[in-house]
Amino acid sequence: MNEKPRIAVSVGDPNGIGLEIALRAHETIRHLCRPLYFVGYDLLKEAAEKLELQIPEPFDHTSPSPSCSIRPGMTTAEAGAYSFSSFKKAVEAVENGACDAVVTLPINKEAWMKAGIDYKGHTDALRDFFKKEAIMMLGCEKLYVALFTEHIPLKEVPKSIEKEKLVRFLLDFQRETGAEKIGVLGLNPHAGDNGVLGNEEEIITEAVGEANSRFPLFHGPLVPDIAFSPKMRESFTYYVAMYHDQGLAPLKALYFDESINVSLNLPIVRTSVDHGTAFDIAYLQGRSVNLQSYIEAVKAAIAMKRRRDQRS
16 A cells, blocks of 8 residues: 555656656655656666766666667757657556556657657647647646646737637636636736737636636736736736746746646646756766756656545
C-alpha cells in the first residue's frame, strides 16, 4: 500500500538539457518515486560521457525507439522523432497500467515538425491520443494560470474566443482544480474599455455569467495589465488567460524556477517542466541547469495521482 508510485519519464529532445536534468536529479527523484526513463542505454551513455557524469545506479530505463546521436543545441528531425517516441511510449505505459503518471522533459517543436510530427506540443498530442479537451495549466502553489488558447498565432486568438467553448473550459477547469475563486482575463487593453478598444469582452462576460449560473466563483473579464499585481494576487491564485503570453509572461517573471506544466481534463496524470530545451547551454561545461521545475513536476504528479486514487 505504501509502495512508491511508478513515474514514466519522457526524456525530451536529446540535443537539449533533458537528459542532463534526468541524470542530475535522479538521486532526489528516486526517493520520491520509482522513475522509469524512456531512453535507450546508448543515448544515455553518450549523454553522460559528454556531461562527464556517471549513470546513477539503479537507473531503470527502456528504449523507446532506435537510438539517435546527440548534436548539442541542434534542431534535428532525428531528435524530434526520438523525443516524440519517448513521450508516446511513456503515455502508453500509464495507459496500460505499468506506470502511474507521466512526467515530461522539454521537447523542441521545430524538431517535431522536421520529423513530420503534426502536433504543436505535448498537450496538443494528448488531446488527440485521448480525444479529450485537455487543459494546459502552468504555475505553482502561489499562482496557477490556465490557457484558453495555446500555441496559435496571436492574430487567430480573437476569433477563437467562442462563448460555449469558453463556458465549457471554465467549468472543466474548476472541476479539475477545485478552485474556489477564478480570475478570467479580458483580451484587449483595459478589458476593452466598454467596446472602445475591442468587443471580445462581451463574449467573455456572457461566458463568465453562464459559468457562474452553475458555480458562482468566476470573476471577469479582468483588466489584463493589473490582473497579476500584488493586490490582485491577494484575491486570486487561479487565473484563465485568453492567450499564451498574456498568462505566461507574468507567471514566469514571478515564479520561473518552481513553475510546472500540468495537463488537466485527461484520464491520465501528466505534468512537465515549465521551460524549454535550452539549446544555448546544452552539454556545455562550467554551468549548471536548474532542477527545481522537474522535481516539482514529479512531486505534483505523485500528489495528483494520489488524489485521484482517493476519489475512486
